[in-house]
Amino acid sequence: MPETPSFRSDMTVELVKHAASDTDVLLAARVSTLGERSLDEIGKDPERSKGLINYLLRDRHGSPFEHNSMTFFVSAPIFVFREFHRHRVGWSYNEESGRYRQLAPVFYVPDEERRLVQRGRPGKYEFVSGSPEQHALVGKTLEDSYSHSYAAYQELLESGVAREVARAALPVGLYSTMYATCNARSLMHFLGLRTKDERARTPSFPQREIEMVAELMEAEWARLMPLTYEAFNANGRVAP
């Protein structure tokens, strides 16, 4: 176990397993309309496949987008996971446990692209760049505070106090890891709320750090299900 704190500004998302393709959507929809497992003529014609998927999304036929599965390995700060785990439907989680093991001292510090200053009133916040002084202060203050917290954690562990008690000192900027499994429908719901995109029909105000995770997941998904992804964007990035 490393005892020297380290600091990161990025997120980890790895697609570790999947059974997900546009064809799954077409097949499920075909059971509804044909009562058979058949792609018939539509599935063989890319334009018609695209049209069918677009129709399903537009008219909110959501269930055909559930017969698939993607498992991601994610590493991100606890404050990101706190928001992530509020997504209950169509999501499964296994997160690293601070009761079973000593947590490693890896902490989040915003990089220079992170807009640090919040303007406007609740519900309409905008973020603008911080000054160089603010960036320097954030870096130094967080690193100092993290290191101090982790030293307290270590001191308690070394005195024989249980991990689950000692961890109370650890900050929400600490990185944790998890397995997260979802389907295309639950992922679309997540992306619709946790990314800010000009194609979105309704505004969303995600915290930048969860959006960074969402963007990495989105890139993996776009590759697996390109027609569904295109239809999602064309229909206001709202889950069906």
Add this chain to the structure above:
Amino acid sequence: MPETPSFRSDMTVELVKHAASDTDVLLAARVSTLGERSLDEIGKDPERSKGLINYLLRDRHGSPFEHNSMTFFVSAPIFVFREFHRHRVGWSYNEESGRYRQLAPVFYVPDEERRLVQRGRPGKYEFVSGSPEQHALVGKTLEDSYSHSYAAYQELLESGVAREVARAALPVGLYSTMYATCNARSLMHFLGLRTKDERARTPSFPQREIEMVAELMEAEWARLMPLTYEAFNANGRVAP
């Protein structure tokens, strides 16, 4: 579209797609305890893998059993689907629609193994074999009734009445088809309630016809995840 009714006594279950193995369970559990994607020594030792899966099931650590996916194509009578669709959590469905297409005249008639007579009081029913006369009566009465209902359906369709209106005449013994997607945890919950098995910790009283579907699904799952299946049986066939 066939217009002559046909009669069946069996159920169809096909595993059409899956991403499900015992290794997925071990990997998810390892993220909880190690914070890493690693099987370490346990995953390489079959006995320890088996022990870990058994421990997870026994102590009700349910989430490691959710990071997998199985999609089944099922054909069964409507009265079976009516019970099936009451399983809400961890299940996705797309069923053949009687609004979009004319439903085919395929109907359920119990075979000679189906126990026809119910004895005892509510909550403690037992089923015993029917007499040859009862079997003959059930076969003849259902076939006549089904055929009469389907003729009414056809007559209405031919007169130009919408499918969704005409279908009101169709009986719950009509076969329907669906795509059903689940994970090992939701499947265990289903099997625990919809099969009757002497290894079960608590009694269950499934209708035989949904149990027939459940048994076919169980056989597919047992092949995909043998260690989890063994642990499920060893722990009273209760979902974690």
Add this chain to the structure above:
Amino acid sequence: MPETPSFRSDMTVELVKHAASDTDVLLAARVSTLGERSLDEIGKDPERSKGLINYLLRDRHGSPFEHNSMTFFVSAPIFVFREFHRHRVGWSYNEESGRYRQLAPVFYVPDEERRLVQRGRPGKYEFVSGSPEQHALVGKTLEDSYSHSYAAYQELLESGVAREVARAALPVGLYSTMYATCNARSLMHFLGLRTKDERARTPSFPQREIEMVAELMEAEWARLMPLTYEAFNANGRVAP
């Protein structure tokens, strides 16, 4: 148990229990923003209450609409319940069981306002009025078919065959009853898909019979949570 079939064209919806008010939405939202159970100045000013609820719905803050509960007693044909039970999230059901009791011979026949004829192509169906001859045919054909089916059911029951076997002959036009419990968020999702309303942002194509149930539920809900109801209509009748 009546043995003579009767026929209905309407649906029953009774609100049997509820803990649901606009104030619940405001209180839940205030925990998010104030960390306290307090309505503060907003809750005391009707215009600001209205504005806050509208903002929550518009920006898809869904969870404040879940801290409430409505339980309905519903009686409707089985084909309506088949569609109803596909709503899995935020819904609880207890339906009359054909395994535990003999089902009463009450059946659905469309009244004169029900448009019987479907025009157009899949996904764009429109319904137009049936001719007087079609209405007469539907009434007579369904009543005859229902009566025939119920006679088969009775014959099997009288011969000692179990209810769960005999019911296979019963049609999906048979009335069933259930308790259904939901919250405002899950009800909005249901109403958005199961009613056709000119204020809706995206089109929906519900079968008229489930829409009849939905309209009765909507009327009860509108009375309990008038500000939320108004905001739902003002924001395209889409659940947050």
Add this chain to the structure above:
Amino acid sequence: MPETPSFRSDMTVELVKHAASDTDVLLAARVSTLGERSLDEIGKDPERSKGLINYLLRDRHGSPFEHNSMTFFVSAPIFVFREFHRHRVGWSYNEESGRYRQLAPVFYVPDEERRLVQRGRPGKYEFVSGSPEQHALVGKTLEDSYSHSYAAYQELLESGVAREVARAALPVGLYSTMYATCNARSLMHFLGLRTKDERARTPSFPQREIEMVAELMEAEWARLMPLTYEAFNANGRVAP
């Protein structure tokens, strides 16, 4: 906003709203078996009511326990909420947001009854009392660490950095608040995993702090639904 840290060892649970009684369970079960809203003779006879509820729980008829609702206001440390929010089914949450407001400096410190030392191997941990020195060390170390973290938070806020960025320094021992709504079934599932009770059929190993919250919720629920509560204990404290 107070700027001086304060320290607590207890949890807050207030039942703010409910529509929950044993009668709701009986009524829902009666719809299943009678198809009517009627308590009939069973509901009028306390012994038979008790027997019916016990039967439902024992034979895993879970849905009758869902037609009720309880809303709790809870204040507890973030590490407790992290575990709490993993309960996805039948639970609704609204938690105080660190993006919308400055979080108050209230922190958790274990009291003298909290067993601080973990013994045994994973999956079989036992907790034993810490020494007076360990208790003193935990109190002093956590208070110092918390205060240091909060000072960093304040410094960042004062420099104009956004709340959502500055909060990264805050520890998981910080108190948060939430509204949590559940039904008797989802609450039983929670209690079965998050309390340690000698009447439990299968062992559970909750962290003491979430168990403190669970015990307070259990006390409220026991008062609202005494027959269900009794049956829960009599049947191994396992949710149906």
